[in-house]
Amino acid sequence: MIASGPRLLSNVVRSQDALHAPFGGVVPEIAARAHLQTLVPVIERALENAATRWEQVDAVAVTKGPGLIGCLLVGVNLAQAIAWARKLPVIGVSHLAAHVFAAQLEEPEVRPPVLGLVVSGGHSDLIRWQQDGNITVIGRTIDDAAGEAFDKGARILGLPFPGGPAIDALAAQGDPRAVRFPRPRAPGLDFSFSGVKTALLYEVRKRTSISSQDRADLAASYQEAIVDALLQRVEAAQAADPAPTIVLGGGVARNRRLREAAQARLGKTAHLVIPAPELCTDNAAMIGAAALIEWDRRGPDPAPFDADPSLGFT
Amino acid sequence: MRLAIDTSGVDQALVVLDGRRLLASDDWVRDRADPPVLVRLDAVVRRAGGTPDDLDAVVAARGPGSFTGLRVGLSLAAGLAYARHIPLYVADSLPILARRASGDPATVALRDAGRREVYAWRDGEAARRLPVDELAGWLPAAARIMVEPAGSLAGWVPGLAHLEVPPAERRPLSAALLDSANWTFDSQKPLRYDEVQALYVQPAAAEERRRKAP
Numbered sequence A: 001m002i003a004s005g006p007r008l009l010s011n012v013v014r015s016q017d018a019l020h021a022p023f024g025g026v027v028p029e030i031a032a033r034a035h036l037q038t039l040v041p042v043i044e045r046a047l048e049n050a051a052t053r054w055e056q057v058d059a060v061a062v063t064k065g066p067g068l069i070g071c072l073l074v075g076v077n078l079a080q081a082i083a084w085a086r087k088l089p090v091i092g093v094s095h096l097a098a099h100v101f102a103a104q105l106e107e108p109e110v111r112p113p114v115l116g117l118v119v120s121g122g123h124s125d126l127i128r129w130q131q132d133g134n135i136t137v138i139g140r141t142i143d144d145a146a147g148e149a150f151d152k153g154a155r156i157l158g159l160p161f162p163g164g165p166a167i168d169a170l171a172a173q174g175d176p177r178a179v180r181f182p183r184p185r186a187p188g189l190d191f192s193f194s195g196v197k198t199a200l201l202y203e204v205r206k207r208t209s210i211s212s213q214d215r216a217d218l219a220a221s222y223q224e225a226i227v228d229a230l231l232q233r234v235e236a237a238q239a240a241d242p243a244p245t246i247v248l249g250g251g252v253a254r255n256r257r258l259r260e261a262a263q264a265r266l267g268k269t270a271h272l273v274i275p276a277p278e279l280c281t282d283n284a285a286m287i288g289a290a291a292l293i294e295w296d297r298r299g300p301d302p303a304p305f306d307a308d309p310s311l312g313f314t
Numbered sequence B: 001m002r003l004a005i006d007t008s009g010v011d012q013a014l015v016v017l018d019g020r021r022l023l024a025s026d027d028w029v030r031d032r033a034d035p036p037v038l039v040r041l042d043a044v045v046r047r048a049g050g051t052p053d054d055l056d057a058v059v060a061a062r063g064p065g066s067f068t069g070l071r072v073g074l075s076l077a078a079g080l081a082y083a084r085h086i087p088l089y090v091a092d093s094l095p096i097l098a099r100r101a102s103g104d105p106a107t108v109a110l111r112d113a114g115r116r117e118v119y120a121w122r123d124g125e126a127a128r129r130l131p132v133d134e135l136a137g138w139l140p141a142a143a144r145i146m147v148e149p150a151g152s153l154a155g156w157v158p159g160l161a162h163l164e165v166p167p168a169e170r171r172p173l174s175a176a177l178l179d180s181a182n183w184t185f186d187s188q189k190p191l192r193y194d195e196v197q198a199l200y201v202q203p204a205a206a207e208e209r210r211r212k213a214p
């Protein structure tokens, strides 16, 4: 539940991590099945936590894409059915743009132009949120997303899913300079993480035994390589065309080393906004924030719409 | 006013009932270029002379069938039932398909499941997934078989093609859905929102073996 401002009234997140953990990654069929059963109870909780009744709701916002089709179908159809039945306007928004717009939940006065980094299990995108409201992608990953690199690295190190938080925690006890992993090489402002993942695999294989300190050192060094690669691209984009505000978003932006290093390296060149960890992870508050921004730009959707699993930032 | 939704197969339908009586219906064949189902839903309720406020129960087909179609139908039904505080029911898709036979329902219903498999249902049993190759051994000797897509039985079990309900004895899906909706509202219990689920039918054994093979 969100009010204009944006003012967050409630934010209910039901994580499926525990459902997927035994499989070491997200299983689409399980995700879509769980969605059908949990969505209405989650909506009820959001109303309850905001002490709101449906009669007080003015509009419904929903993720139109991108994402797993089975999950998007459930959200898009359920949201529009509710809105239709209650004669409310609906606005479908991009999940990716919402990760950028989440910055307004942290600092309501954030306005474009903004240079943004969206990093998650599915995406590593460098974007510019332009003055005219449009978002353009200026860099993307050519192989794995940053979050995938964390998940795969965690698996190599024998850590549980989801890998990001596991590596973050273990890395805190390790030396980030213990192993010098290669910095990903991709053209221009693009990212690439398959090389560093392979380097970690070789590093683990060439050792006959790994002490718990080794494991922590490897986690810290691996994390350092990913964080450095991400920030290096943001710095390059900022040097080429300085933006007054830089925003980080997406699940990987919860990573403590990334947050700390971003502050140190980017904080000098721009106003840096990194939403609170719970607003970086996938959440509905950011969908509400995005809806308020999009509403001002284009108003509600004029007709029922389908889910779009490959939707971009707009 | 009550609503029934079946978007689980190639043929899809919406029905609006007043008590047990048909007020309006829509039958269509699934097509990627189609507008969202909600557009049809809005239109059929209007044609029935009603608004969303007039609906007081909803039933949706729960499969087995199309992954996409099922999620669309069940999510629309759940959203609507929740928003209007009206009871939500689900109905098995293959018995609905069986009711497309005119006169008595078919005793067997088969729906193409892709990859040389079918969703198969016999009167009195739960739906299952079978490889096409095992169909001949599973079909009862005397059966009246409703098949989707129509005419497929000749390709699956050439010797038994004559058991398929012929085109002249097939009714529109909406007619079968109307009967199923009445039966469901009369005899079944509504669901809680956290119970709504597409009917997931385990892949056939052959499929499992194929998946495990390196």
Ligand SMILES: [Zn+2]
Pocket: A095, A099, A120, A250, A251, A281, A282
């Ligand atoms: Zn996300």
